[in-house]
Each structure stands twice: as C-alpha cells, then as structure tokens.
Amino acid sequence: MTPICLVGIGKIATDQHVPAINASPDWDLAATVSRTGTIDGVQAFTDFDQMLAETDIPVISLCLPPVPRYAYAAKAIAAGRHVMLEKPPGATLAEVHALADMARAAGVTLFTTWHSRMAPGVAPAKAWLADKQVTGVQITWKEDVRRWHPGQDWVFAPAGMGVFDPGINALSIITEILPMPIHLQAAELLFPSNCDTPIAAQMRWTENVIAEFDWRQEGPQSWDITVQTDAGGISLHDGGSRLVIDGAPQDVGPEREYPALYDRMADLVKDGVSDVDIGPMIHVADAMALGQRVTGEAFYL
Template sequence: MSIGIGIIGTGGISNSHVRGYQANSSLGKIVAVADIDGARAEEAASRWGVDFYTTDYREILARDDVDVVSVCTYNQAHRQPTVDALAAGKHVLCEKPMAATLDDAKAMAKAARDSGRILMIAIHSRYSPQTIAAKKIIDSGALGRVYYGETISTRRRWIGSGSFARKETAGGGAVVDIGVYSLDTALHLLGHPRPKRVSGTTCMAITKDPSAQVYGGHSWDVDRTNVEEFGAAWIRFENGLCITFKTSWAIHGNSMGRSFFLGEKGGVALGPLEYYGDQFGMMVNVIPQDLPPEEDRFVLETRDFLECVRDGRPSPIPPEQVVVTNVIMDALYRSAAADEEVEVTPWQDVL
C-alpha cells in the first residue's frame, strides 16, 4: 500500500522534505499541498506534480487518501497543524525545532500520546555517520560516566532572514535554528539526561550593525531582525553532568571549538570524530577510519518515517526526547532575560 502524503507549508524547508519523499516513492506519494498563500500553494503543487492544493490545511486532514503530513510551516505555526493532524488520525513529521515555545512542544507531545499516532521531529543530524558512530562508542561504555561536555554550532556570518528573522514567526534566532541540532546531538549521545538548572546568555550586536554585511556573508534586514545571533548556556543535569552549549549565526571568529564529551574512562570529540583513552600503558587517540559516506539526510529521515508508519513501529525521533531541547531553550531565554541561573520547568509539567 502506498502511503498518502500531505505537505503543510511550502516554504524553503518543504523542498527538502519533498526531495526525501520523492526519493522514497516506493513507500509513498504526495497527494495534497497546503499553504496560507494560495499562489505559493499552487506553484509548489505544480512543481511537485501534485493535483490538489489549498490554503486551508484542514482540507488536507479531511482527505481519506492522506495518511501522513509533513509540517513545514514557520516555527510559531508548528503546534496547531500538528495537534490537528494527530487528532485527525494522521502521522506527522514536523520540521525542527519541535516548537517555538515549551508550551507548544508540550501540547504536541500530549497530542501524540493521546492519538496513538507517530509524531517524528525532523532532526536530520541524527542521521550523520559521525553521530551514529559516536553513539556506538558512548553506548559501549568506553567513556564510563560522562561528567562534562561542550556542544557547539558556529556560523561566522549567516544571519537568518524572512521568517527566521522575527520572534513572531521563529520564536528565537540561532538557538532554535541551528543550536537545536547541537543540543539534540548531546542529549541523544548521552542517553537523554534530564536538565535541572540553566545559566544562559544571548546577544544581538552584529545583527544591528549595517557595516557587518560584508563580502562572503549572508545579507539580512538590519531593521527587521529581532532575534538573537548568539546564545550560550551552562546546563546542569540531574545525574551530575554539566554541558556548555554555544551557538551562533554571527561572531568575529572562525570557530567556537569542537563538540566533545569527557568521561571517567575516555572522551569523544566531533568534527572529526576522535576517541581519547588509555591503552597499553599509554594515552591514545583513535580516529575511526572509513565511516559510511554522508547521504542525503532528508532522504534518510523521510524513509525512516514512512517505514515506521508502514510497519507500525514507534517514532524514530519521538517528541518525548526532543521536548527536552525546548525545556533547555526555554530556560536559556528566561535566564538571559533575568540575568541569573534558573530552574528548568518541573518535569511533571512537561511529560
């Protein structure tokens, strides 16, 4: 049976979802498209070879030939289509971040539990060969108890534009855009520990400097942009682990360093993947050789999603895991606003 697919939102990221679905055409077919802009919906449907398009996503949810939907709207509009789709009995692949706010993410996770349908969050970094290999190393116990790590994503000069540039549509800047990948990577590699306190900071300085739009950078609307270009946090977890988180759209520097994780028996660094430990009475560095080649991660994640729908398996990237990124981001923003360390939202109010 071919799985019927609906696309909600035809902005830039929808093209990556569609590329993934089209590469997995043996599993499913796109049968409906929705966007609040009718002209964009019509153009996208024509480009993707889809007959049905609409400005009201609820018309997609009412169709019997739609089994799953991809939610590709801007961040602040992730919640309602996702909740409505799950209530209508559809499985959902929602683009990252899970939601613009913690309240939205909590509502989405609850809707998935109540519906019994799959909600998968599109965190494509989970399909990186490096991440998969690092997970194998850490799960083997080679690091022992991990007590400290740093998780980092750096852009030197690529400030978001369009819906990415406004809190009203994006919910945040670099933290929710690219920082969510490095946060999820750390949580995923370390078995999803629960955070308890966060001390965070954000900055919007280069963004407001017109002279910073230099050769080699990405242009943006200086007057319109109202989200952070930089975010950092010190995160304490219930198991004693501490993680430093850093992310940027714009800095005066080439890099803020590599992501790494330190344990009592060994350590791992990413970019490139490297293991550190003691063997043969010596300190050793191990660099894995011939990792699988990087594949199109959107093809991999849509395949995983469709196969789980077909086989009745649980979500490959479930909301109960990804909501923790929203817990941390919420605390980071509250801490930055208060200029002090804050407690995360109590877990009984999250899950």
C-alpha cells in the first residue's frame, strides 16, 4: 500500500475521501494536514511545509478550497510528490496549466479529479451516445446550498464559484458523455447583492444544449441531464447514479465515485503519467465572461 497524505479535513474529506482511502487496497492514509480537523489514528499536521519536511509520503490529495490549492500543489510538486486535486482543480485556468507544466518537469503525476464522471451511469451513457446524433440536451442542477455548505462563506467569495461549485459536476458529465464539442453562446447569472459569485445561472450552448443551475432549492434535490438523439432519448438522474434509456431504467452497478478516483490515481502513479482535464472549467470561465449579470436580494448561509 502506498502512503498518502490528505490535506484539508472538512466535510468532503470526511464524507468521501477518508472512507474511499480506507477501503482501498492501494492506499494507506499516513497523515493529514488541517488547521482544525483530524482523523483518529492518523498522524496530524497543522503545517503543510512541516509535513513535507518531516515525511517522505509520496502522494498528496488536496481537498482545500480552490484559492489556496495552487500554492499547496506547487510546493508538493517541487518536493517531488504526486498530487491529486479535488474539483475544481484550481481557482483559474492559468494556474492549472502552470501546475501541469511543473508536474511534467518534475516527473510526477498530477490528477485533476472530476468525481461525477465516476458516477455509475456516466460510462454507459457515453458508450450509448457515441454513435448517435444529439439533437438537444437539458441540464437541471438545483440543490440547497445551506444543506451542502453550511457556514462555508467562501463559496460566495471571489473564486468560490457560487452555484458553479455543484454545477461544474454537471459540466464534467456533459463534457465526458457528449460525442461532439460544444461552446457557450449565452448565459444569465444571478448574483445576490451581498455575494461575489452567482447563486443561479441559465446557459445556452451550441448543439441545442441548455442548463439551469440554482443553489436555492429546498426539499428534493435535482441533478438531472436529459439528452435527445436521432435514435431515442437518454437521461441521467441523481448526479449520474441512475440511467434511463428510452424510458427503461438501466442496471449500472453500485455508486463508487470517490473509490474510483483513488483507483485511477493509483493507476496513474503506477504508469508514471498525469491526467489533467480543464474542460469543465472552461465552460465556467466562459459563463463568467459572457454571462449577463443580474443582481438579486441578499442571501445568507
């Protein structure tokens, strides 16, 4: 088993990363770095530089918010460590390009993870769509920010991404399953008057692809993608965990998004290669650049 260090012990780390690592035959959770969080039985550091200096742990998984992630990743790469990045892989496109160049020069693995691509319905949806002519796509991604990010004000700060924090999961799926490229044509972004990032967005791409993102949905949450083709329709529900083809539910197997990410990281390190994909981030950047800004009432977590 390969030792790995998990940096940023927050909700996503404890809910997803720690169970995935602990259940894997490839990884040994050897250390954590966090100002406040710890994992029972695991060596805990509060300073990243100290961890790099005092251990030779070869792989670092970064679960920090996007803004500080570049500095941590750059230090890890400079120290010869392989790096796994939570989504989104950075605060800007340029810094992810820079990290890819650093990793290449250092001869280490860099993996920009997109966990929703590992949802069990995604691969079979991609296979089914591969030889189809897509005629339209509708994306509905609506959830309750207060349920999933309680007290995490950084999501509405600059580079926090706002509704694109969950919405980029939908973008990671469509950039994986669609058999043709698309680019954004129009967007409307709703910004609360006291926030620097949007709480809702409506978007339209080429190839008749439309999306509605909203972070204010209470009750049942909506993570749905419907694709019409010249040979029938297909839809993904619950973030890609359920697949329906022409009205018939498909057996796609168990949910194991984060375990699959760590399986992939083990293969990448073994093969000495990187996997850096910024496709979903490009659509977010385009929405921010092209979108019409609408200001709404203040919103508080």
